[in-house]
Amino acid sequence: MNRFVLPRTARRALVSIAGLAVAFTAVMGFAHTPSGRPLLKWMGMSMPQAATAAGCPLGYDVKQAPEQKEAARQRFADLHRGAGPAAARPALGFDFEQTTRARLLAWADQHGVKCVTPRSQGDLDCADVPAALFPGTGREAGIRNLWVTFGADDKLVSVIAVSRAVDAAPISATFIAANASLARLAGPATKQDGDGSVAELQQGLLRQASAEYRFQDFYALTRVTNMGDGFVLTEEYRALPTVTASALPSR
Secondary structure, three states: OOOOOOOHHHHHHHHHHHHHHHHHHHHHHHHOOHHHHHHHHHHOOOOOHHHHOOOOOOOOOOOOOHHHHHHHHHHHHHHHOOOOOOOOOOOOOOOOOOOEHHHHHHHHHHOOOEEEOOOOOOOEEEEEEOHHHOOOOOOOOOEEEEEEEEOOOOEEEEEEEEEEEOOHHHHHHHHHHHHHHHHHHOOOOOEEEOOOOHHHHOOOOOOEEEEEEEOOOEEEEEEEEEOOOOEEEEEEEEEOOOOOHHHOOOO
């Protein structure tokens, strides 16, 4: 029996398609997390209203009650907590479990930043925050959306920042600067995939780089994605609640 052999060009095409499919699956999986929801919005901008009326199938577009938010926060901490405490808990200059809603709104008003209460995804959505409001951080890309969440005592517990640019350079520089700051202030990354350089991001559609930081009291994630028509950076900073008995290692 003659063995069928695909031509080299066909094999390369199949490998490329398979790689793109894997990357697309990874991006879509991330897009259905709280920090990745803006990717769904941007990828579906041309979709008709009827196609998006049903909302997110995983429920991220549903507003949660305070007790539901706290329970979800505890579950997240139990799944993502690291071994030791962070040296510091950087959050774009805001103070975890100190900054109140009133103080953050006063900061926004002082700098001409508009914040609204979103239907979902955090307690405040502050739009179009200039990079200049974060001096000394090495940021070159402004923040398209700044989502903040407060705990039961109305004090800051999480910050998600989403930046977008047509060119790779400002997004790459901001990604690299954010990770340098996290490593210097909090501690080294637990996991890093890619370096987020311009050369890496320009390798093709859905090319990604990311870094994750896990500590006992702090979690951070940075992720940059080539969206084809631009580049998106998502930064996630979370203050983790006190360790519960279920999260303690067994002896």
